[in-house]
Every structure is written in C-alpha cells, then in structure tokens.
Amino acid sequence: xxxxxxxxxxxxxxxxxxxxxxxxxxxxxxxxxxxxxxxxxxxxxxxxxxxxxxxxxxxxxxxxxxxxxxxxxxxxxxxxxxxxxxxxxxxxx
Numbered sequence: 001x002x003x004x005x006x007x008x009x010x011x012x013x014x015x016x017x018x019x020x021x022x023x024x025x026x027x028x029x030x031x032x033x034x035x036x037x038x039x040x041x042x043x044x045x046x047x048x049x050x051x052x053x054x055x056x057x058x059x060x061x062x063x064x065x066x067x068x069x070x071x072x073x074x075x076x077x078x079x080x081x082x083x084x085x086x087x088x089x090x091x092x093x
Contacts, residue, residue, distance in 0.1 A: 001026045004055045005044060007077070015082045021054035022046040022077065037074060037087035044077040048087075063089050 005024040022044040028035045048062040049072045074087045
C-alpha cells in the first residue's frame, strides 16, 4: 500500500524530476512483484516507464492490464537517491 507524498522542489530539481509528488510505499507484499524488484517500505515511487506517479490513481492507471507480465522501469527515491528498478507487474491476488 502507499500514500501520495510531496517531493520538495529542491530535491526534485536536484534529481532532475519534473513531478513534485510521488507515492510513499507503506508496506510491500511478501513475494510480490514489488518485493522481487527490490522495492522497500518508505521508498518514494516517482515514475513507471517514465510516466509520473503522483497519486495512487496514477499508479493504478500505469498498471493497466496491458502492462501485466511485461518488465517496466520503476523510478523511486530512497534515502535521497534516485534509483531505477526493473519490475514485472502481475495480476493482483
């Protein structure tokens, strides 16, 4: 689960981000696609395949059915650093 979270303009500028909001990861499902990709609780998701993620609705749209089973690049902020992880979305169980 996650929550929409502002990204301070200075940090967004430093990391070269256009968006000033992301999705804070509250918890990660054990064995799920996010955990397998290396996503951790407290990470701040900022984009999926270069599509900005500022709200949970953005994330739901980004995880449309046509993306299931296809590798995607997830950009996130962890401890002030921008990371890019490869994640393969799966059907919710």
